[in-house]
Amino acid sequence: MTLLLGCIADDFTGATDLAALLARSGLPVSLRIGVPREKRARSETSAFEVIALKCRTSPVETAVEQTGQALEWLRQAGASRFFWKYCSTFDSTAEGNIGPVAEMLMAKTGAAQTIYCPAFPENGRSVFMGHLFVGEQLLSESPMKDHPLTPMRDSSLVRLLAPQVIGAVGLANRNIVSKGPTALRAKLAELSDDAIRHVIVDAVCDDDLGTIAAASFDMPLLTGGSAIAGQLPRLYLEQGLATLPRQRQALPKVAGSPIVLSGSCSAMTRRQVASYAGQVASLRLDPVALAEGGTAAACEWLRRQPADAPKLIYATAEPEEVRRAQERLGRERAGQVVEEALSEIAREAFHHGARRFVVAGGETSGAITQALGVTHLTIGPEIAPGVPWTFTTAGGEAIALALKSGNFGDETFFTDAFHRLETA
Numbered sequence: 001m002t003l004l005l006g007c008i009a010d011d012f013t014g015a016t017d018l019a020a021l022l023a024r025s026g027l028p029v030s031l032r033i034g035v036p037r038e039k040r041a042r043s044e045t046s047a048f049e050v051i052a053l054k055c056r057t058s059p060v061e062t063a064v065e066q067t068g069q070a071l072e073w074l075r076q077a078g079a080s081r082f083f084w085k086y087c088s089t090f091d092s093t094a095e096g097n098i099g100p101v102a103e104m105l106m107a108k109t110g111a112a113q114t115i116y117c118p119a120f121p122e123n124g125r126s127v128f129m130g131h132l133f134v135g136e137q138l139l140s141e142s143p144m145k146d147h148p149l150t151p152m153r154d155s156s157l158v159r160l161l162a163p164q165v166i167g168a169v170g171l172a173n174r175n176i177v178s179k180g181p182t183a184l185r186a187k188l189a190e191l192s193d194d195a196i197r198h199v200i201v202d203a204v205c206d207d208d209l210g211t212i213a214a215a216s217f218d219m220p221l222l223t224g225g226s227a228i229a230g231q232l233p234r235l236y237l238e239q240g241l242a243t244l245p246r247q248r249q250a251l252p253k254v255a256g257s258p259i260v261l262s263g264s265c266s267a268m269t270r271r272q273v274a275s276y277a278g279q280v281a282s283l284r285l286d287p288v289a290l291a292e293g294g295t296a297a298a299c300e301w302l303r304r305q306p307a308d309a310p311k312l313i314y315a316t317a318e319p320e321e322v323r324r325a326q327e328r329l330g331r332e333r334a335g336q337v338v339e340e341a342l343s344e345i346a347r348e349a350f351h352h353g354a355r356r357f358v359v360a361g362g363e364t365s366g367a368i369t370q371a372l373g374v375t376h377l378t379i380g381p382e383i384a385p386g387v388p389w390t391f392t393t394a395g396g397e398a399i400a401l402a403l404k405s406g407n408f409g410d411e412t413f414f415t416d417a418f419h420r421l422e423t424a
């Protein structure tokens with residue numbers, strides 16, 4: 001099958017979110033961890049290739065370099081249209097990386113203009129008059145204002161993006177989007193005539209996303225959250241660019257003990273951890289203690305637990321505790337200490353028979369997936385919107401991994417996840 005879209009995601013939960021939404025169509029999706037060393041095999045049949053990077057909070061030059069390499073790989077694999085996936089809450093540092101990467105990708109793909117569409121209505125993210133809402137709250141008033149690495153203190157996407165790019169930023173608002181694809185195309189052309197290369201597009205519901213996809217799907221580069229990309233397979237199928245495979249790929253059964261590892265401090269993860277901690281053996285990690293004493297105590301705790309019993313190990317903490325750890329260690333170092341600790345603990349858990357891993361947190365998922373030496377994920381059933389089970393091998397053994405975005409899923413997500421795997 002022709003490769004229809006080459007996708008680059010700025011974190012690993014984002015990559016599995018995107019892959020899950022594309023896979024809803026029944027078209028095959030391939031998800032690779034990091035820029036692959038080998039070329040795509042000629043026998044490969046995926047309609048979509050997703051490359052997961054861990055570059056959301058990297059220095060701008062690093063993010064631009066890595067995404068540039070991913071683009072080259074996807075081009076060599078045969079892609080001529082591309083998607084840059086970032087967070088539905090537009091998570092970025094003050095310097096980038098959403099804008100600088102988009103601008104580099106535009107230059108390399110010859111895109112004169114691109115759209116920015118983070119909206120994900122199914123998960124409560126909508127954009128109205130250029131302002132991003134999380135549920136009924138403005139982004140800057142939502143718990144995202146306290147994110148440990150990318151605190152979001154403004155809700156205006158134009159104001160957030162403008163300092164990150166050289167070209168001009170404009171808005172196609174809901175009044176235009178509600179008029180349908182022809183009106184939106186005309187607005188994009190008008191903005192283009194005014195040399196506006198970066199267009200934020202409002203969307204508050206899936207119908208809006210349908211309009212936006214219909215008006216922009218032939219741009220060489222689209223950017224946004226997973227939900228706008230999730231509209232594309234239907235268009236490709238309608239235009240005869242792809243056909244559904246006769247059979248869906250069979251998924252493996254993975255036995256072995258379950259474990260939840262959480263480095264997310266997002267509001268929903270805090271509720272999920274509090275709920276699950278009351279049900280299974282759990283261990284809380286303290287970044288300052290980890291910085292001083294390493295993971296020996298946590299690994300010892302793990303060894304003392306019955307091998308098959310479900311377990312939870314978490315650094316998840318309330319904003320005041322996160323602030324205290326950051327004051328002691330610095331923001332970057334606090335995050336790094338926790339990511340490294342959870343990576344070591346994941347390896348130790350694997351060694352003791354863990355094969356079903358639920359990981360909460362995007363950066364955390366990146367660190368753990370890399371530590372387990374995973375290079376490729378097969379997409380399985382969705383547990384909650386944007387969070388699929390994935391299957392792969394680590395150290396020659398089959399494992400199942402669910403990489404959960406900080407704010408996705410319900411309070412019972414961790415129990416739901418293992419239940420979903422058993423009934424898949």
Ligand SMILES: Nc1ncnc2c1ncn2[C@@H]1O[C@H](COP(=O)(O)OP(=O)(O)O)[C@@H](O)[C@H]1O
Binds near residue numbers: 265
């Ligand atoms: N108690 C803590 N104090 C400070 N930083 C923490 C703490 N627990 C986790 N972190 C760090 O916070 C960051 C959370 O980011 P991430 O894993 O992407 O979660 P999310 O998906 O919620 O954004 C990680 O770098 C993690 O190591």
Ligand SMILES: O=C(O)[C@@H](O)C(=O)COP(=O)(O)O
Binds near residue numbers: 018086266
């Ligand atoms: O678009 C989204 O919201 C997610 O796919 C995503 O990128 C979330 O990032 P984390 O919350 O850091 O996991």
